[in-house]
Amino acid sequence: MANAPPIPQCTILLVDDEPEVLRLIKRILSAEGTVMIEARTGAEALAAARQTRLDLVILDINLPDMSGTEVLKAIRRIDPGTPVIMVTSYGSVETVRTSMEFGAFDYLTKPFDNREVRRIAREALAWRAGGSVPLGA
Numbered sequence: 001m002a003n004a005p006p007i008p009q010c011t012i013l014l015v016d017d018e019p020e021v022l023r024l025i026k027r028i029l030s031a032e033g034t035v036m037i038e039a040r041t042g043a044e045a046l047a048a049a050r051q052t053r054l055d056l057v058i059l060d061i062n063l064p065d066m067s068g069t070e071v072l073k074a075i076r077r078i079d080p081g082t083p084v085i086m087v088t089s090y091g092s093v094e095t096v097r098t099s100m101e102f103g104a105f106d107y108l109t110k111p112f113d114n115r116e117v118r119r120i121a122r123e124a125l126a127w128r129a130g131g132s133v134p135l136g137a
Contacts, residue, residue: 009034011052011056012056013038013048013057014038017062017063021060025112028117041064045059045071049082056082056083056121056124057085058085058087059086059087062089069102082128085108086099088107088110
């Protein structure tokens with residue numbers, strides 16, 4: 001991906017209870033000037049969303065304290081313009097549909113394809129820069 005545009009300077013919240021997943025996403029999306037905030041629970045994610053203007057959230061559907069869908073709905077109330085990419089190990093049609101109905105920008109299935117993660121993140125950040133609100137929000 002030598003010709004792919006870099007991830008722009010931004011603030012990305014990564015939410016997953018698996019430290020190795022957080023490390024992997026950080027490595028995939030790392031760029032100079034990009035701030036990565038990590039959260040391992042829904043409560044930590046919502047605290048970060050209340051304290052910081054986020055350019056992107058990458059959110060696991062299964063968290064130890066609440067569902068990713070609950071976190072997504074709360075983030076929509078905090079800042080409807082923040083794109084949220086849902087992450088799932090299961091990729092069920094119902095889970096994806098529910099996430100999209102609540103305003104998820106897109107979703108990723110574990111294990112990740114690094115190029116797909118970067119492509120979707122770039123699209124979400126470009127969308128955020130455009131300032132419109134997703135249809136499901």
